[in-house]
Amino acid sequence: MVEMRKPIAVTEAIERVVAHVKTTGTEKVALGEAYGRILAEPILAKHDMPPFERSPYDGFAIRSQDSIGASGENRKAFTVIDHIGAGQSAKRGIAEFEAVRIMTGAPIPDNADAVVMLEQTVETATGFTLRKPFTSGENISARGEEAKNGEELIKSGSFIHPGTIGLLATFGYAKVFVAKKPIVGILSTGTELLEVEDELTPGKIRNSNGPMIAAQLVRMGLTTRSYGMLADDLDMCMETVKQALCETDVLITTGGVSVGDFDYLPAVYDRLGADVLFNKVAMRPGSVTTVAIAEGKHLFGLSGNPSACFTGFELFVRPVLLKMMGSENMYLPYAKAVLGEDFTKANPFTRFVRAIYESTLDGAIVRPAGFNKSSAVSSIARGNSIIVLPGGTRGFTAGMDVDVLLLGVDEGVDKWML
Numbered sequence: 001m002v003e004m005r006k007p008i009a010v011t012e013a014i015e016r017v018v019a020h021v022k023t024t025g026t027e028k029v030a031l032g033e034a035y036g037r038i039l040a041e042p043i044l045a046k047h048d049m050p051p052f053e054r055s056p057y058d059g060f061a062i063r064s065q066d067s068i069g070a071s072g073e074n075r076k077a078f079t080v081i082d083h084i085g086a087g088q089s090a091k092r093g094i095a096e097f098e099a100v101r102i103m104t105g106a107p108i109p110d111n112a113d114a115v116v117m118l119e120q121t122v123e124t125a126t127g128f129t130l131r132k133p134f135t136s137g138e139n140i141s142a143r144g145e146e147a148k149n150g151e152e153l154i155k156s157g158s159f160i161h162p163g164t165i166g167l168l169a170t171f172g173y174a175k176v177f178v179a180k181k182p183i184v185g186i187l188s189t190g191t192e193l194l195e196v197e198d199e200l201t202p203g204k205i206r207n208s209n210g211p212m213i214a215a216q217l218v219r220m221g222l223t224t225r226s227y228g229m230l231a232d233d234l235d236m237c238m239e240t241v242k243q244a245l246c247e248t249d250v251l252i253t254t255g256g257v258s259v260g261d262f263d264y265l266p267a268v269y270d271r272l273g274a275d276v277l278f279n280k281v282a283m284r285p286g287s288v289t290t291v292a293i294a295e296g297k298h299l300f301g302l303s304g305n306p307s308a309c310f311t312g313f314e315l316f317v318r319p320v321l322l323k324m325m326g327s328e329n330m331y332l333p334y335a336k337a338v339l340g341e342d343f344t345k346a347n348p349f350t351r352f353v354r355a356i357y358e359s360t361l362d363g364a365i366v367r368p369a370g371f372n373k374s375s376a377v378s379s380i381a382r383g384n385s386i387i388v389l390p391g392g393t394r395g396f397t398a399g400m401d402v403d404v405l406l407l408g409v410d411e412g413v414d415k416w417m418l
């Protein structure tokens with residue numbers, strides 16, 4: 001008797017996988033190694049920023065009170081007593097009708113409270129004249145105007161992108177606490193599988209899922225511990241999965257999760273006494289995606305069909321890995337776009353269509369990326385996004401609004417929106 005599986009909704013499946021996450025712990029890395037990691041401490045302002053009152057312009061620092069009454073007919077004259085660029089300080093404070101020629105980024109001299117831009121002055125033998133009054137604080141960057149000492153600027157759990165690196169450098173974080181990377185194993189199962197460099201032989205195909213998942217992990221800044229390829233053999237699968245459970249934080253397998261005579265992953269979970277969170281999801285592709293927990297670790301049984309495998313990774317593996325690293329932004333970012341061509345197939349389950357998303361001057365357009373069966377590889381290659389069509393619908397036509405999940409974006413969002 002073939003086992004009858006009960007499909008659960010995608011949202012429910014996602015909730016179940018992310019409910020069981022243990023964090024990986026933290027480590028300190030040099031700033032130069034921090035790009036692409038997840039912050040494991042908040043970024044605090046270690047001092048006021050700017051740390052001193054400074055000039056935002058190239059010009060002259062003056063006492064604003066000396067400019068009162070200035071006009072085209074009544075230009076006020078100033079004597080320049082010093083000349084400083086960024087990194088230099090004036091030798092003394094200014095007195096009445098004195099000024100310091102000051103460049104962008106240089107500290108405001110004592111007694112000065114306004115900066116006149118070079119363009120607003122006319123040079124004289126000893127200084128300059130100006131034709132308008134300045135208010136106290138005009139053209140001055142106040143100390144701490146961007147951040148006050150001790151202020152939390154970026155949350156722990158945030159993705160470290162180039163801007164984050166700039167902020168860390170600003171506050172002297174030569175080293176920073178980041179989440180440890182989880183060790184992720186990949187095992188490709190299937191008697192039909194050949195290595196990438198192998199010539200085709202009858203009935204065989206090359207293993208594309210293994211390299212594809214490894215690259216999906218690289219896109220997240222993670223590396224892979226590869227368990228290679230195994231033929232569909234229960235004992236061999238069992239042995240390798242057990243070994244991987246000792247050596248990894250998460251194991252991803254591909255293939256062998258359906259109800260076929262050589263689909264051995266269900267038996268592996270059974271023998272391990274694993275807690276199967278689900279083995280059928282109301283989605284296409286990827287309906288047979290199975291996730292189990294053994295020894296507190298996630299075993300992701302992704303389908304062998306490449307599009308199902310790819311989608312299963314993005315929907316289920318990615319949020320778990322991100323949550324393990326303390327990120328709250330674990331879900332793919334979401335967009336609305338106009339469907340660029342008809343998609344008339346029925347969608348008994350939620351359908352994830354590999355797609356090409358394009359921003360145009362008239363708004364976002366999305367089109368299916370070609371041959372879109374669960375077994376498809378080419379549409380994954382063409383796609384940069386996934387159209388999500390709700391279950392129980394059909395007859396989407398060009399011009400309709402559809403939901404899209406964007407791929408390859410550094411940092412996702414903290415909510416599953418669909």
Ligand SMILES: Nc1nc2c(c(=O)[nH]1)N[C@H]1C(S)=C(S)[C@@H](COP(=O)(O)OP(=O)(O)OC[C@H]3O[C@@H](n4cnc5c(N)ncnc54)[C@H](O)[C@@H]3O)O[C@H]1N2
Nearest residue numbers: 188190207208209210255256257258263303304305308374
């Ligand atoms: N009677 C039923 N048959 C099937 C069902 C079902 O519910 N009842 N589900 C179908 C669905 S949906 C899918 S998806 C597949 C899932 O199959 P498995 O996850 O068990 O994967 P395999 O049987 O091992 O392989 C399926 C397909 O994918 C190819 N494959 C496998 N591994 C790789 C790889 N590493 N690289 C590239 N391609 C791979 C494999 O050759 C098969 O063609 O089951 C349906 N059947």
Ligand code: MOO
Nearest residue numbers: 285286287308374
């Ligand atoms: O898991 Mo299958 O991919 O739904 O076709």
Ligand SMILES: [Mg+2]
Nearest residue numbers: 256258260263
């Ligand atoms: Mg199968």
